[in-house]
Amino acid sequence: MKNVEWKQRAEAGVLLSVAVYLLLAAGKLLAGSAAGSDGVKADGWNNLSDVIASAAVYIGMKIAKKPRDRNHPYGHSRAENISSLLAAFLMMSIGVDVVVSGAGALLHGGKKAAPDWLAAVVALTSAAVMLLIYMANTRLAQRTNSAALAAVAKDNLSDALVSVGAAVGIVGAQLEWLWLDPLAALIIGTIICKTAWEVFMETAHTLTDGFDEKQLAAYREEIAAVSGVRDVVDIKARTLGNDIVLEVTIRVDSRLTVVKSHEIADEVERLMKQRHNIRATHIHVEPEVHMDRRG
The missing domain is CATH 3.30.70.1350 (Cation efflux protein, cytoplasmic domain)
Structure with a gap:
C-alpha cells in the first residue's frame, strides 16, 4: 500500500479516537452523576481533555502533509512531533491531577458512601472499548511509523487503565473497602504520568535530532x-x-x-x-x- 494511503489511515485512527472519546465522555458524565461516582465523572472529564489532545495531534498530522516551501525547505513533517509533545503535556497534567485527587481522598479516608453498580459497568465497558482502539491505533502507528499516532495509542491505553481503576474502586467501595477507590486513582495517576513522560522523552529525543x-x-x-x-x-x-x-x-x-x-x-x-x-x-x-x- 502506498505511503499516502497509510497516512490517511493514520489520520482516520486519530479521528476515530476523537469520536470515541466524545461518546465515552458524555456517557461517563451522565452515568457518574446518576450513580454518584466521582471516579467515573472524573474519567469523563479525562476523556474530554483527550479530545483536545487528539485534535492537536490530528492538526499536526494535517500540517505535516504540507509540501516544503521557502521557509520550510525540509517540509513540515515535525509538526507531528510538536503535536505529540503537546499530547504528552496534556497527559501529564491529567496524571498529576488524578494523583493529587487520589492522594487527598486517601488521606481523608475515602468516600463515605459506595457508588451504584451502574458506574462500574460503564467504566468496564469504556475500558474494553479503549483497549480495542488502542490495539487498532498501535497497529496503524507501526505501519505508518507515525510518532503522533503512537502517542495517541499510548493515551488510549492510559484511558483504559483509568477506567479499570475506576471500576476497581467502585467494587471495593461496594465491599466497604472505601480506601480502595482513592488508592486505585493514585496508582492509575502514576501510570498516566509515566506514559506521558515516555512520550515526552521519545519526542524530545527526536526533536533534538537524536537517533538510535x-x-x-x-x-x-x-x-x-x-x-x-x-x-x-x-x-x-x-x-x-x-x-x-x-x-x-x-x-x-x-x-x-x-x-x-x-x-x-x-x-x-x-x-x-x-x-x-x-x-x-x-x-x-x-x-x-x-x-x-x-x-
Whole structure:
C-alpha cells in the first residue's frame, strides 16, 4: 500500500479516537452523576481533555502533509512531533491531577458512601472499548511509523487503565473497602504520568535530532558492504516526522570516473530505500588516497 494511503489511515485512527472519546465522555458524565461516582465523572472529564489532545495531534498530522516551501525547505513533517509533545503535556497534567485527587481522598479516608453498580459497568465497558482502539491505533502507528499516532495509542491505553481503576474502586467501595477507590486513582495517576513522560522523552529525543546508535551502526555496516565502497568515513541520521534523513560520507577508489562513483552512490541510496524505506539519503563521495611506494 502506498505511503499516502497509510497516512490517511493514520489520520482516520486519530479521528476515530476523537469520536470515541466524545461518546465515552458524555456517557461517563451522565452515568457518574446518576450513580454518584466521582471516579467515573472524573474519567469523563479525562476523556474530554483527550479530545483536545487528539485534535492537536490530528492538526499536526494535517500540517505535516504540507509540501516544503521557502521557509520550510525540509517540509513540515515535525509538526507531528510538536503535536505529540503537546499530547504528552496534556497527559501529564491529567496524571498529576488524578494523583493529587487520589492522594487527598486517601488521606481523608475515602468516600463515605459506595457508588451504584451502574458506574462500574460503564467504566468496564469504556475500558474494553479503549483497549480495542488502542490495539487498532498501535497497529496503524507501526505501519505508518507515525510518532503522533503512537502517542495517541499510548493515551488510549492510559484511558483504559483509568477506567479499570475506576471500576476497581467502585467494587471495593461496594465491599466497604472505601480506601480502595482513592488508592486505585493514585496508582492509575502514576501510570498516566509515566506514559506521558515516555512520550515526552521519545519526542524530545527526536526533536533534538537524536537517533538510535544501534540502528545507525547497522546502516554503516550495510553501506560498507556495497561493492565499490572502500570505507564509510561518516554517517549521521535524524528523523523528520515519519521520515528518516540519512547523511553518509563514503570513500571510493580515486581512479574511478565520476560516473562510476555516482553509480556507487546510487546503489547506496537504493539499498537504504529497499531495506529501510529511507527516501532521503544524502551521499558525499571522497577519493581514497593511494600512497606511492618506492623501494
